[in-house]
Amino acid sequence: MKLNIEGLLVYFPYDYIYPEQYSYMLELKRTLDAKGHGVLEMPSGTGKTISLLSLIVAYQRAFPLDVTKLIYCSRTVPEIEKVVEELRKLMEFYAKETGERNNFLALALSSRKNLCIHPEILHANIVVYSYHYLLDPKIADLVSKELAKKSVVVFDEAHNIDNVCIDSMSVNITRRTLDRCQNNVDTLQNTIQKIKETDAAKLREEYRRLVEGLKEANVARETDIYLSNPVLPDEILKEAVPGTIRTAEHFVGFLRRFLEYLKSRLRVHHVVQESAPQFLKDIFDKVCIDRKPLRFCAERLQSLLRTLEIADIADFSAVTLISNFATLVSTYSQGFTIIIEPFEDRTPTIANPVLHFSCMDPSIAIKPVFQRFQSVIITSGTLSPLDIYPRILDFRPVTMASFTMTLNTFNVCLCLVALSSKFETREDFAVIRNYGNLLLEMSAVVPDGIVAFFTSYVYMENIVASWYEQGILENIQRNKLIFIETQDAAETSMALEKYQEACENGRGAILLSVARGKVSEGIDFVHHFGRAVIMFGVPYVYTQSRILKARLEYLRDQFQIRENDFLTFDAMRHAAQCVGRAIRGKTDYGLMIFADKRYARADKRGKLPRWIQEHINDGSLNLTVDETVQLSKHFLRQMAQPFRQEDQLGLSLLTLEQLESEEMLQKITQIAHQT
């Protein structure tokens, strides 16, 4: 159908539209009009992707000078494929409606096997790829730096964007890294020696270039051709590479010294935590390395690798990592912390020293993106509370809105079961038995698949072991098969496959998995694959970790976000992600069970997405196991009644005429919940 969204003609490749999709497009258009950034939350399964694509493509056609490119970032390869599929539908619809072959070029970057290096791709109108291509400085430099300023950037499934940012800027150095780095440096030295004998002119040429400094890069940045790279700070562009590392041999010698210093730092017996300036002072005292050459380290290494014409960069990942670390640590005095741990917490006897150079400020990695592109849209099914994202990512959005699903019937049954799993009481025998009873009772009334989430692998192992001892596991197995997610990826995908098979052929199965694990993030349990999701406990992050403590401190000092607020926010977004796995569309239905009485508290409830909060009523709070069973039985029977599309029409599914009625437009304006 063809829609008129505040004067913009939008081609929408389906005959029906959900009211919230219309509302979403409306907000999106306003964001683009204002050339600003936006945060939009809409539940999964309501056609977010197609709404985004239709509107932005229409916008591009209407105002080709204002928006030249759409950069669509998603998380995983299957998600990228889904986007491409929708895009294809949209393009076919355009071809059919307008009758002309369109000259839109879309490009999806997924893996190396699909790589195309044709120059035309630079002019693609739509680029679909993974977050890392834009956020990770190492990759972004290769892939994304030539993207035009007038692009619209969309981060889909962006509820974890702060963690992606942090991961992309953090560096972990182990003994193994240093050993491999040592090898790299040796190889470099040998290559330099060889080249010196055969082609000394090349090295001289490089030297000359380095004296001139990084003018080229500076010119490029000033003329606004490239996306800036956080690893390449502004100051160094204006200066020449310092003399101490200008010749190749000197630089290699410099790297050696730096490496030796790092090795000495890893020979600690107790945990060390220090800030970047402290680290720099220490390195100056011990091995006389100045801040300035360190800052040029990454760029100097790139130059050397180019000069030596080394084809396989992958072999040099260790030395690249170390040099990036050198540049980062000397550039940013804030937002990072260095923690050296001589052993892992769980195995205090085995020496395994790690140097964590940990980023605490997600805004550092994403800053160039916000600065460069005129519109950045952050969207996901779970972004509540909306105002926290602009704060931790340090940007100013023009629109922040949360949309809810309009449904003719409630296809979600939410139960908050009053059981406790506080850290102190969670080893309690009675608590574990209560959890077991809940799962046992549910396994008898829920058909096909149940997914149960625990807060951590260790906790899950403990619980399953005690269930086994108490005989609960045996009773559950009379109703359904049990599969368990483990940290081994191959094992987990095998378990997942068998789980789906059991759901398909009527055997019924339970999948025990972990919040923040692979299953909770990337796998959808449509229809019968997930008729119920049970969240045991509140998935707080492991608070004893030093990195987390440092980050919480930083958040408190820099952004005035209280520790508890952030932890709860983080726990609730993961809980919402977990339970959201089961509802993937309007015809889907499922039970969502939060098995912890802490969920009933206002501070937790308030941080759940609005589309989940709407289902909470007095009848679903503080239930006992028996009440939950009765509620579920009733709900499942109701949901099994025949479902017809006609029932939806006009209420949650609209034709063009219905959409254009005055009354509906009134209603739609109420869907978007502005904050």
Added chain:
Amino acid sequence: PTEPFALIICINPRLMRHLFVVIDCSRSMEDQDLKPNRLTSTLKLMEAFIDGYFDQNPISQVGIITTKNKRAEKLTDLAGNPKKHIAMLKKAVDTVCVGEPSLYNSLKLAIQTLKHMPGHTSREILIILSSLTTCDPANIYEMTKTLKSLNVRVSIIGLSAEVRVCTVLTRETGGSYHVILDESHFKELLMLHVKPPPTSSSSECSLIRMGFPQHTIGSLADQDAKPAFSMSHLDSSSGPSLGGYFCPQCHSNYTELPVECKVCGLTLVSAPHLARSFHHLFPLDAFIESPVEEHQRNGYDFCQACQGELKDKSIFTCPSCRSVFCVECDLFIHDSLHCCPSCIHSQTAS
């Protein structure tokens, strides 16, 4: 005519149904959300179903299968006698519900018999499933293919919740799938299966021979009367009788109709049976409702059927013979009789 006669009748699958009812007797049937429990409630409703089924489909047959403990067994074989089924259902109340049901084994058992049924009859399976799981020795989707190729229609009534495998099974075989809300809804859903399902276009029609034996009452005074055993009661203990229905082909004696002659294989029915079966194919048109005053002006104030005075506010007129009926008679004609008595009368008169 004094001699009983046989006729050749065009028959299609909606007239002659072969239905297996599979009753889940697994552990979950002990659940007490239906009173007193699921099993007792189901069996009670099944009795009503059997009665209704033979009332509406007099020349059809039913068999009952129970499944528990991963096995399936026949409670009664495919037969046209409601009394036998009901007696077995009454006995089954004491069944101990254990283990899990097996859809695969139940279906396999049912098609062993159904696949021998001729093509002009329907092959149907109705499963009453309480459990949410099934324990199968082989892939159930292979079985679905077999069922499809044999033209067997599988319908399921779920007592707990929607189960994926049932959705697929019924969708593939063209059956219906419902889940009950409560006991009255259960009854409603079960009674839906009393009516024959709509036929697919591919179903064949064929001509079969049928006997219409007349009932003869022999008296001891009659010299020619020979006492005979009823063929259908050979296995039971009832003694010989003088009268009964005699097969027009081989003169075997039967006390009840409809029945398939055990000697010559002829289907023996009576005309009302056939008429009742036919009404699904040729339903009687609805009568036209109008206010009573209009007709009283014309002088009609008696119902054509019961001859009672028309006292209610509205009356019903048959669209073909323009006869007038009261509301009770209208209901009776449409629900039980399936033909307009006035029309029949005028046909025989002319």
